[in-house]
Structure formats: structure tokens, C-alpha cells
Amino acid sequence: MLALNNIEVVYDGVILVLKGVSIEVPDGRITTLLGGNGAGKTTTLKAISGILRAERGEVCKGSIQFDGERIDGLAPHDIVKRGIVQVFEGRRVFEHLTVEENLVAGGHSVVDLRGVRQGIDLVYTYFPVLKERRSQQSGYLSGGEQQMLAIGRGLMSRPKLVMLDEPSLGLAPMLTEEIFRIVRQLVEKERIAVLLVEQNAALALELADHGYVIETGRIVLEGSAASLAQNSDVKEFYLGLNEVGSRKSYRDTKRYRRRKRWLS
């Protein structure tokens, strides 16, 4: 289980981005972190994966624990070894490498060659299309295929927890559904935990078991996915529905702002 205890993140020593975030990601479950642009979702993921330091950010307060051990301050490759992997927003495959080379690179932390082989086979069973494209340069794959490759590459290190950053970004709704279906299967069959960051709240709450809402660096709401989906604030601000369930009118923006201020 992953637990963030009241962490604060500072960039460049002065810019406070996370102001006390506490979340828990239990094993074998899907937890989602919702929030608008610039709320601190990606920063939270980078704090967990240790990538933050390469961007001159640091966790300055609080602690991050995984399976009871403190992991904040570890190098990214040590965190991957402990079983946490981050799949970046916007796919970010190694463009000049083939599909299979991407997977090999993803399995870098696996010591024995047989483990890498098994990992590749596992990825191909969940994403058969990647097998067809195995020797193609990945920069030329379609958006959906690249997202599948990015997730598959993340699986190569045999993680206990996969952090998915906006997997639906820029994909057609059908593809997004397909990918979410596969993620669901992975959680059920491979006993992987998922921390899902999404702007598409409706989809995320449908997939997840539990959710958090983050705004300007603070967690403002928490609850089971079902209860969040019923929450009137979430409905209004993230699902774009008003109390009656119809689409929100642009006229209500003013009220939206007022209520949002109250929320944060």
C-alpha cells in the first residue's frame, strides 16, 4: 500500500505546489486523483516516482511510504525496483526505438533475461496489437497504440503499483474505453494497484474504486468512487451537471466560481 502523509512540494526552493496532500492507494485497487489544470495531480505522481528532483522540485514536508517503508528521497530507479512505475501523460514513448525495444527498455530493472521475455509476452497478451507492430519504430504508431505501448512498457518492470497520468488524453472515446477495460483486467488478473490521474472525471469514477479531488495543491474531497460520483459538488464542477442532471449553462459560471472558492 502506498501512503502519502501530508506532503508539501516545493519547486526551485520557493514555489509551493502541493500544500499538504495525503492519499492512500491500497493494493489491488484503482484509486483516482481528480482535479483541474495545475491542481497538482502530475506533481503528486512525480513526487511519488522521484522524478521531481530532476526538475528541481522536492518533497519538503511529510513522508511517502510504500509497503511500510519510506520512499521519498530515493532515486527514481530505486523506486521502480520497489515496484512503483509512472506512465507519463501524453504517451511519451521512446520514438526512435521499435515497439519491442521500448519494452526491453521498460524492463531495465528486471535482472534476468527470461524475466524480460516473460514481461514482453505478458504485455502482448493484454495488448495484441503491439505484437503485430513489434518491429515498427514506435514514433509512427497511432495515438492509441502509443498509449498502449506506454502502459505496456510500464508493466515491464513488474510493478505492484502503476501510476497512469491522463491515459485518455487526446484519444477517441472508443479507444479510451478499450484502454480502461484493459486496465481493469490488469488490476483483476495481475493484482496490480493503479493510481489514475484524470481530467475526465466521469470515466475515472466509473473505473476507480476510490477517489480524491485535488485543487490548488490540496485534497478537498475524498470518498468511494460511487459516493464521489453522487456528490453534488463533483457533479457540478467535474462532471458538468447541475442538480437536476442536465447540462450546465454558461450563465451559471459566476455561481460556479463562487462555489469553487468555497470548496477550496
Added chain:
Amino acid sequence: MFDWGFTLALVTNGVLIGLMYSLIALGFVLVYKATDAINFAQGEFVMLAGFIITGMLLLAGAPFWLSVPVAVLGMVAFGFGLERVVLRPLIGRPIIAVIMATIGLATVLRGAAPLFFGAETQALPLPIPDEPIVLGPFSLPPGQVVGALLSLGFLAAFSWFFLKSRMGVAMRAVADNQQVAMAMGINVERYFAIAWGMAGIVAALGGLAWGALLGVDVHLALVGLKVFPVVILGGLDSVLGAIVGGLIVGIVENLAAGYLDPLVGGGTKDFAPYVLMILMLMIRPYGIFGKRRIERV
């Protein structure tokens, strides 16, 4: 009357010299591929390696078979140390910072090396016979044949490394996207160090081959300047490009020396490759085998 024998001799010599350029360009390509940094001190690396070899041979009186491995190990250590002390603190800074650091380093090496190794040109005799090797119509100078063979061997080894080994794939992943490579559990800093260490190995062999040909002094560093036309022609990040670029530069240089120099009174040899380089930049800026930027539409 066109003299085929003369042309053939020029081309053969160009091929041998070209492969020796490839060897030096390879060091440049290795660093660029993994770290995206342009190493302006590659020629000085070669010079330093030459000095270590002659220093061992002449000053310390060590035998040849010992001097070369010492130079290789010394250059690997130098590459590691350089990465750790000078380049690692620059990670995440603009690429121009790294370039300036290597230019500064080049000047320091050129200035400091004579303090330790002396300023006069030292001969670096290879322990092989001096008579040209005659193969049919070809008459090949043995020193350059050894240099070319060394070069081919290492080019093949590094090609294999990048295409087939897991470490090589990881290194290419680092070159492709450092941040993502880091997130995939690849120790990016370690791969930077390995790249600089490999550049050190290649420079040591370059120092041996070129030192044997030109003698070892500060001017040995100038062979590094030829690296630029080679890598621009072949592609900054391609091992195969280093070979092909080296061959083109070697052959063009020799043909210019044979045919153009008599007409204008000499000197074309030194700039002909750069003319090609400028043309190449206009037509195909990523070189013959360089990786193109992928754009999906």
C-alpha cells in the same frame, strides 16, 4: 591522360585515413547519442591518450603491450571522472552550458598537457614492420592498416552494442527521452558515465592510431576538428554514419590533395571536407543516417 593508378592510390589511402577518422568520430557519436551533449574536446581526448602512451613508452620505459592498456584504462577513468565532476552538475541546464564546458576543457587540456609531457613531438612507433603491405595493385602503409582495422572492429562492436544488447537499448532510450528513461528505472547518470567512459576507450585507440601516424604533440588534438564534417555528413547519432562519413571525408580529402592542390598551389585538402559539410547542412541537416525528428500528422 587520366591516371587510374594514381586515383586508386588516393582512394585507398582515403579509405584507410577515413576509417581512422571514423574511430574518433565514434567517440563523439557515443556521447551525443546517450547524453545529447556535443563534445568539443574529442580531439583533445585523443591527444591526451597519445601523450599517455608515449609517456609510458619513453618516460616510464614501459613496454608497448603495457602502455596501450594503461592508456585505455586511463582514458576510461578520465571519461568517468569528467562526467562526475564537470558534466553531472550541468544535467538539466541548457545544452549550451555543456558545450561551453567541453570547449573550456579542450583549451585546458591543450594548455596543460605540454606541462606534463613536454612540448616536442614524440614518435609513437608501432611494434610492426614498416614495409608497405602489397596486395595486388594496392600498396598499403601498415600503420594505417592497423588503424583502419582497429576502427572497423570497434565500429562493429559498438553497432552490436547499440542494436542488440540491453544496455545499448537502455542507452538509446536515455538519448530519446531522459525523463521517461528515468521513470522506467534506468539509472540515467550511470549511462552518462558509461558513454563518457566508452568515448575514453575510443579516444585511447584513436590516440594510438593517429599518434603513430602523426607523432604525438599538442597538434594531435587537431584531428578532432575533422570529426565535425564526419558526423555532420554521417549523422550525429549514427554509428554507421560515423563510418560512412569518415570514408567520405578521407576520400574527398585525398582526392583534393591529389587533383586540386597542384592546380591552386596546395591547401585544399584541409578545407574540402568542410565545404561538403556546409553543403550537407543545407540539403540534409541530420546527415545521411541521422535520426530525423518524427512528426505524425
